[in-house]
Amino acid sequence: MGAEFMWFLGAVVLITAASLAGFLHFYFTGQQDVLDWMLGRKTYNK
Amino acid sequence: MSDSLEEKIQDALLTFTDFLYAVVFGLIVAETFDKIIVSETKSYLEKTSNLLLVLGVFYFLMWDWLHGRLLTLKNPHKSYRRFFIEIVVAACGYGAANRAINARVAFLVYVVLILIFGALWAGRTMQEYPRSRDLSELKVIKIYQVRYAVAVSLGALWWYLFVRQEITITDAIYFIVAGWIFVFQYEFFLRRPKGIVGGPGVPFISHETIDRLQNSVIKFRQLIVSWFKSGQGG
Numbered sequence: 001m002g003a004e005f006m007w008f009l010g011a012v013v014l015i016t017a018a019s020l021a022g023f024l025h026f027y028f029t030g031q032q033d034v035l036d037w038m039l040g041r042k043t044y045n046k
Numbered sequence: 047m048s049d050s051l052e053e054k055i056q057d058a059l060l061t062f063t064d065f066l067y068a069v070v071f072g073l074i075v076a077e078t079f080d081k082i083i084v085s086e087t088k089s090y091l092e093k094t095s096n097l098l099l100v101l102g103v104f105y106f107l108m109w110d111w112l113h114g115r116l117l118t119l120k121n122p123h124k125s126y127r128r129f130f131i132e133i134v135v136a137a138c139g140y141g142a143a144n145r146a147i148n149a150r151v152a153f154l155v156y157v158v159l160i161l162i163f164g165a166l167w168a169g170r171t172m173q174e175y176p177r178s179r180d181l182s183e184l185k186v187i188k189i190y191q192v193r194y195a196v197a198v199s200l201g202a203l204w205w206y207l208f209v210r211q212e213i214t215i216t217d218a219i220y221f222i223v224a225g226w227i228f229v230f231q232y233e234f235f236l237r238r239p240k241g242i243v244g245g246p247g248v249p250f251i252s253h254e255t256i257d258r259l260q261n262s263v264i265k266f267r268q269l270i271v272s273w274f275k276s277g278q279g280g
Contacts, residue, residue, distance in 0.1 A: 003209045008220040010204060012227055014197035019231040022190040037182035038235050039264055040257075 056122040059129045060115075066136045067111055074104060074143040081147050095215035096149050102222040103146040103153060105249065107139045109229065110160060113245045117171065117180060124174040131167045135160055149213045154202035161195040186236055194228065234260065 026034045082088065082096045114132065123129055142156035168187040171178070178184065201224075213221070230248045233256060238244035240253060247253055 004217050004220055007201070007205055007209050008224060011197075011201045011220075011224040014201055015194070015224070015228050015231055018190070018193040018197040019235065021193045022186070023235065025189050025193075026185075031185070034182050034185050037237055038186065040237055040260055 053122075059123050059126075060118065063118075063129065063132045063136070064115075066133060067139075070136050070140045070143075071104075071107075073140060074100070074107075074147070077144065077147050091215055092149070095213060095218040096147065098215070098218040098222060099146045099149065099153075099213055100143065102218070102225050103143050103157075106157070106225060106229075107143065107160075109246055110135070110139075110164065114164070114167065116243065116245055117184070120180055121171050121175045121178050128167055128170050128174070131163050131170065135163045135167070138163065151202060151205050151210075151213060154198055154205070158195045158198050158202070161191040161198065165189075165191040165195070183236060183238070190232065190235065194232070 023035075023038070026038070078097070078100050082093050082100070085093065088096070114135075118128070118132075138156045138159040142153045142160065145151075145153035145156065165188045168184045168191070172181065172184045172188070175181075209217075226249060230251070233248045237260075238247070238253070244253055248256060
């Protein structure tokens with residue numbers, strides 16, 4: 001496997017880790033309203 | 047100050063920002079034509095890889111601007127800070143496109159700056175509108191964009207140190223697929239409103255498909271939780 005492909009796999013892991021870190025931030029800071037909105041438990045009140 | 051005067055100022059600021067972005071997009075198209083399409087020094091392969099990369103960056107800038115614009119329409123400027131942030135973001139957008147036109151990986155540095163300034167912009171909007179209906183979305187933008195900025199910085203550093211500085215056609219495809227995965231994950235966590243108000247979303251995937259995928263993940267999570275609880279009970 002080339003260095004480019006390894007980079008691509010690493011990039012996917014980094015993006016996924018960043019997404020997970022964002023989700024866990026709301027989870028551990030107890031921002032239930034944001035989690036509810038993200039998980040669709042609270043609808044977009046437009 | 048009367049409300050109508052405030053509205054006129056807000057309209058003027060929006061018009062200025064739109065004009066600036068139109069100039070930036072125009073410059074990108076003009077430079078793409080001059081430096082890539084009619085270039086006599088580049089091979090067809092180099093031209094294709096450059097064009098792919100520019101298209102990817104162009105889409106990212108358009109996607110970012112459209113979502114910012116939609117949020118500004120719903121939460122108009124109350125001071126000039128967000129306006130100046132938007133101008134800096136437009137300048138960074140031009141920087142990103144310019145580096146992509148020259149097939150340099152440094153375009154990721156400008157993407158990082160756009161993400162950081164976007165997070166600052168969301169934070170400022172939250173301060174101006176603490177009771178905004180878009181508060182959840184703004185919170186997600188603020189938190190996620192900082193984390194994505196760290197991820198993209200690490201990715202850029204990795205590429206710069208261990209791969210190379212210039213970008214080939216295979217690299218351009220990897221960048222576009224990684225960019226698509228980034229937009230997909232970003233949109234996956236945002237419950238945007240339906241229709242045109244929700245913005246462009248993820249390329250090649252409808253809002254309905256994203257909704258179905260989100261619901262599947264929630265059902266899967268519920269299944270895991272109920273299985274775990276029944277296991278504890280038994």
